Amino acid sequence: MLKIYNTISRKKEIFKLEKGKKARLFVCGPTTYDFSHIGHARTYIIFDAFVKYLKHKGFKVFYLQNITDIDDKIIIRAKEKKVSPKELSLFFEKEYLKDMKNLKINSVDKYAKATDYIKEIISQINRLIEKGYGYRIKDGIYYDISKFKSYGKLSKRKVSDSYDAVSRIDDNKDKKNKGDFCLWKFSKEGEPKWKSPWGEGRPGWHIEDTAITEKYFGSQYDIHGGAYDLIFPHHEAEIAQMEAVSNKSPMVKYWMHTGFLTIEGKKMSKSLNNFITIGDFFKRHSYTELRFLVLKNLWRSPFDYSEKSINESNSALKKIEEFLKKLKSIKISYVKNCKEFNGLFKKTKEEFYSNLDDDFNTPEALASLFAFIRKLNIMIDKNLISKKESKKTFEFFKEINKVFEIIDFNKIKEEKPAYFIKKLLSQRERCRKERNWEKADEIRKKIEELGYIIEDTEQGPKLNKK
Ligand code: AMP
DSSP states (O other): OOEEEEEETTTEEEEOOOOOEEEEEEEOBBBSSSSBBBHHHHHHHHHHHHHHHHHHHTTTHHHHHEOSSHHHHHHHHHHHHOOOOOHHHHHHHHEEEEHHHHHHHHOOEEOOOOOOHHHHHHHHHHHHHHTOOOETTTEEEEEEEGSSSSTTTTTTTTTTSSOOOOSSSSOTTSSSSTTTTEEEEETTTSOOOOOTTSSSSSEEEHHHHHHHHHHHSSOOEEEEEEEEEIIIIIIIHHHHHHHHOOSOOEEEEEEEEOOOOETTEEEEEETTOOOOOOOHHHHHHOOHHHHHHHTTTTTOOOOOOHHHHHHHHHHHHHHHHHHHHHHOOOOOOSOOOOOHHHHHHHHHHHHHHHHHHHHHHHHHHHHHHHHHHHHHHHHHHHTTOOHHHHHHHHHHHHHHHHHHHOOOGGOOOOOOOOHHHHHHHHHHHHHHHHHHHHHHHHHHHHHHHHTTEEEEEEEEEEEEEE
């Protein structure tokens, strides 16, 4: 049974769906005014792996993501670059989709661009005005948060709380409450605009999401995700909009908020200029390295990115790859007593999946995998593992990889030392038998220079790649 931490109750809850129904998941997508960074990648890798895990467990899933292709940031950046906002956002949307593809994030069923849903957005704002939640001031239509009685239920904030240090708050001194947010912004000279019953303008940030989710899911659905910073004001505003329009609660059953990827303790963000774009990351690393680093950490805790953390993570990932290569090179076709292996294999599988069922705890699941690798490496060295057990283990790793995508199986090939290196090894053996230690040592050094370390085992010498 899968349990997941729900922000709204601040508790782990059993994930339940009505029988035969698809899990409807919506995750806030990017604002396309710049390249995406590895902080964004963290959030999207987590939801990709989570969706793949839901599918592994037999759930059917519809994964919807929006793309904010109209926003103040887009307009400002387009002006700086002397291109139209549409051109700018189209360029970065393509870059975003390319990044996602390169990261093997392929579980999203529908990317919905805000500007394709202007009709739905206008309809929702109209209903909010009719019900008394929307009001007009000079620069747009705003939402009166004091009218929504359960405002603050997700973020645990009150209407009267201060708004210092809150990002993307729509500022206007004529607002009824400090926290009122914009539903429709009247356009200024030269800005993109759409016709509406209140005048030409463009949608506010929060309304695009509820208009899109209402179109695909109706007014209630299962999971809403995003990073921690979106709890307030964004997701609080979404609840206020959708529940006010529909009179139905809750809008969403499970709220999942990912922790930040930080740099020196600070959130990686475009505004702090402390970011590494996904493209730059790929100049030195691979998708498996980023996915492994992300999944090595609990999805809702922050973690710090540094040279040290990526190097440590990479050497752990290498252990998995080396282990799989070692498994591939097993030649023994039969071992008599594989009880020990069978017990270990069963326990590892159980532990691995029960960790994922416990709040999608990927670091603990990976820890059980590493314990398995340590033990199995010893058994392989003692010739206690045959091709049959190796195949079974390999299949297990392939199964895991459908969710995690941390192994590039094209790279897992049995690495055979060249014939002449093997020949050198037999020469060394001969020298050792003849007690010609000096010569034997000389050959060992030569073999090392060629990239192999000799491991003298009870069964004879073995060549391991450096
Ligand atoms: P944005 O394009 O800034 O609206 O961000 C798109 C998504 O990435 C949102 O869910 C953000 O909360 C998330 N995000 C942005 N920065 C980070 C970060 N440093 N760590 C994790 N998630 C992030």
